[in-house]
Amino acid sequence: MKNISATLAIVWRIAAPYFRSEDKWAGRGLLAAVVAMELALVAIDVLVNQWQNRFYSALQNSDWDTFVREIWIFVALAFTYIALAVYKLYLNQWLQIRWRQWLTRHYLGEWLGGATHYRMQLKGDAADNPDQRITEDVKNFVEQTLTIGLGLLSSIVTLFSFVIILWGLSNAAPLRLFGTDLMIPGYLCWGALIYAIFGTALTHWIGAPLVNLNFEQQRYEADFRFNLVRVRENSEQIALLRGEGAERVRLLDRFGFVIANWYGIMSRTKRLTAFTASYQQAAVIFPYVLVAPAFFAKKIQLGDMMQTASAFSSVQGALSFFVTAYRSLAEWRSIVARLDGFEMSVESAANLPAHEPAIALEVAGGGRHIDLEQLCVNLPNGTPLVAAKAFTIQTSERVLVTGPSGSGKSTLFRAIAGIWPFGTGTVVIPAKAKLMMLPQRPYFPIGVLRDAVVYPAAPGAFSAAQVRDALIAVGLPDLSGRLEEDGHWNRMLSLGEQQRLGLARALLHVPDYLFLDEATASLDEPSEARLYRLLAEKLPQATIVSIGHRSTLDAFHTRKVTLVKDGAIHVVGRGREPVEAEPTAAP
Numbered sequence: 001m002k003n004i005s006a007t008l009a010i011v012w013r014i015a016a017p018y019f020r021s022e023d024k025w026a027g028r029g030l031l032a033a034v035v036a037m038e039l040a041l042v043a044i045d046v047l048v049n050q051w052q053n054r055f056y057s058a059l060q061n062s063d064w065d066t067f068v069r070e071i072w073i074f075v076a077l078a079f080t081y082i083a084l085a086v087y088k089l090y091l092n093q094w095l096q097i098r099w100r101q102w103l104t105r106h107y108l109g110e111w112l113g114g115a116t117h118y119r120m121q122l123k124g125d126a127a128d129n130p131d132q133r134i135t136e137d138v139k140n141f142v143e144q145t146l147t148i149g150l151g152l153l154s155s156i157v158t159l160f161s162f163v164i165i166l167w168g169l170s171n172a173a174p175l176r177l178f179g180t181d182l183m184i185p186g187y188l189c190w191g192a193l194i195y196a197i198f199g200t201a202l203t204h205w206i207g208a209p210l211v212n213l214n215f216e217q218q219r220y221e222a223d224f225r226f227n228l229v230r231v232r233e234n235s236e237q238i239a240l241l242r243g244e245g246a247e248r249v250r251l252l253d254r255f256g257f258v259i260a261n262w263y264g265i266m267s268r269t270k271r272l273t274a275f276t277a278s279y280q281q282a283a284v285i286f287p288y289v290l291v292a293p294a295f296f297a298k299k300i301q302l303g304d305m306m307q308t309a310s311a312f313s314s315v316q317g318a319l320s321f322f323v324t325a326y327r328s329l330a331e332w333r334s335i336v337a338r339l340d341g342f343e344m345s346v347e348s349a350a351n352l353p354a355h356e357p358a359i360a361l362e363v364a365g366g367g368r369h370i371d372l373e374q375l376c377v378n379l380p381n382g383t384p385l386v387a388a389k390a391f392t393i394q395t396s397e398r399v400l401v402t403g404p405s406g407s408g409k410s411t412l413f414r415a416i417a418g419i420w421p422f423g424t425g426t427v428v429i430p431a432k433a434k435l436m437m438l439p440q441r442p443y444f445p446i447g448v449l450r451d452a453v454v455y456p457a458a459p460g461a462f463s464a465a466q467v468r469d470a471l472i473a474v475g476l477p478d479l480s481g482r483l484e485e486d487g488h489w490n491r492m493l494s495l496g497e498q499q500r501l502g503l504a505r506a507l508l509h510v511p512d513y514l515f516l517d518e519a520t521a522s523l524d525e526p527s528e529a530r531l532y533r534l535l536a537e538k539l540p541q542a543t544i545v546s547i548g549h550r551s552t553l554d555a556f557h558t559r560k561v562t563l564v565k566d567g568a569i570h571v572v573g574r575g576r577e578p579v580e581a582e583p584t585a586a587p
């Protein structure tokens with residue numbers, strides 16, 4: 001019971017915001033229409049139940065006129081039922097897609113906002129496969145919540161409508177046992193109730209493990225799919241390393257989990273279906289067994305008996321909602337748990353700085369340089385990596401950061417960019433300063449080259465001529481004629497070409513602070529030198545901070561900062577007075 005109320009509270013937390021959102025009127029209107037149609041369908045069931053009594057009694061009494069009239073009544077009821085059923089489904093699907101659209105937008109916003117998607121990866125307890133949660137889980141949540149919610153509503157209304165009928169019929173057809181009438185008020189209702197309680201309890205006992213099994217199944221399926229996507233993304237590397245055999249073993253290994261869990265689901269479902277099918281078959285006969293003695297004793301008519309059987313089956317069906325919907329409920333609960341986990345994980349990643357000691361990012365109004373104050377950059381497990389007590393990067397300065405592999409250069413950049421929360425101290429960034437980070441392997445969205453270059457600016461933010469000029473300037477004249485070509489540029493271009501393209505992006509965006517994390521490492525030295533001269537010429541005001549290992553880079557920087565793993569960052573200044581810095585480092 002505690003579990004059920006906890007699940008319902010989570011469902012409410014996930015579902016309610018849509019009905020309070022900007023799309024609330026459409027959502028509420030569609031929901032009201034669907035609910036009204038569901039209730040109208042129950043009303044038709046009640047009318048058909050009463051019709052059954054008249055129809056079968058007319059048959060028993062060979063009453064032709066009543067028979068013909070009842071046929072026409074049935075036709076009218078049937079047409080109304082069909083129209084309602086069609087539009088109930090249509091409006092339900094309409095509501096589903098609007099709700100899903102809103103929820104997807106909402107989750108995408110939360111997941112992508114403030115580098116949360118990146119921080120979720122950094123945290124060990126992150127929800128697995130967020131892609132699956134935003135796609136399938138959202139879709140299934142909306143679909144199943146409506147199906148189960150409306151099913152439950154319909155069951156409750158059916159129950160109340162038919163219990164009244166069944167109560168009346170219990171009095172009309174008293175229970176006969178061994179030739180005597182037993183006056184038990186509403187005995188048919190009690191019979192249905194006992195039957196349903198027995199069914200629900202046994203169903204839950206047999207089916208409870210399905211909730212967990214379904215949860216695991218969704219996880220294994222998503223893991224398997226994700227690993228297939230990784231193979232597709234890295235197919236060149238795999239082909240070069242002749243890693244296909246290893247991949248097949250690894251993938252089949254993952255798929256093995258899908259299969260093993262599926263066998264668990266199959267065996268549980270088999271037992272559950274055996275029980276629910278028997279339960280439903282027995283329910284067909286059960287009311288006849290109860291009222292047949294009264295019928296054969298000629299206390300009631302055939303119409304009464306048929307109506308009783310139908311009303312009993314409606315009441316019993318409504319009471320057995322959990323029996324019939326158990327599999328969907330088990331699936332639904334696992335979906336709810338997955339979305340809840342996703343929301344929690346997003347929230348905890350977004351609030352990382354608020355809950356734990358974290359690196360603070362401060363935007364200084366009148367400042368003109370970047371200050372690192374008492375900065376300690378740690379690994380996610382808390383191990384200190386780089387420390388900088390007081391370190392300043394002046395406007396228009398050119399700083400080269402060097403140091404051995406793994407000393408924390410890239411992580412220091414991540415901290416300055418505000419996406420690495422682990423550590424303490426403050427990074428002060430001038431207000432309105434435009435920062436741009438260029439990594440060794442720049443990211444280009446799949447699509448038209450022109451849009452890929454200007455990313456993350458909106459397509460069309462720069463004219464074709466501007467993009468063309470930038471491509472020519474960085475030494476990619478061939479690409480300048482292919483601006484409208486669609487492609488997977490990270491896959492199609494050499495790493496050196498991708499790095500040139502990254503620099504073209506920097507030329508277009510004109511950042512105030514440009515951070516180059518080995519962003520020219522794949523180019524030959526003369527080309528690298530040409531590009532640094534180009535940056536100096538086109539972005540004279542920009543502050544450039546580079547990470548690099550080549551000594552040839554020294555000529556393009558005014559200050560050199562070296563991170564060493566022996567516990568200190570040595571600052572070697574040239575040209576300008578080096579700013580006092582006593583950063584220490586590294587495990």
Ligand SMILES: Nc1ncnc2c1ncn2[C@@H]1O[C@H](COP(=O)(O)OP(=O)(O)OP(=O)(O)O)[C@@H](O)[C@H]1O
Pocket residue numbers: 122379380385403404405406407408409410411412
């Ligand atoms: N997400 C992470 N989780 C755990 N450890 C990490 C994570 N990211 C980086 N590290 C660790 O932090 C250390 C510093 O990594 P970083 O990439 O900053 O080094 P680097 O100095 O830029 O190295 P390189 O010159 O090889 O690029 C490494 O030991 C790395 O394993």
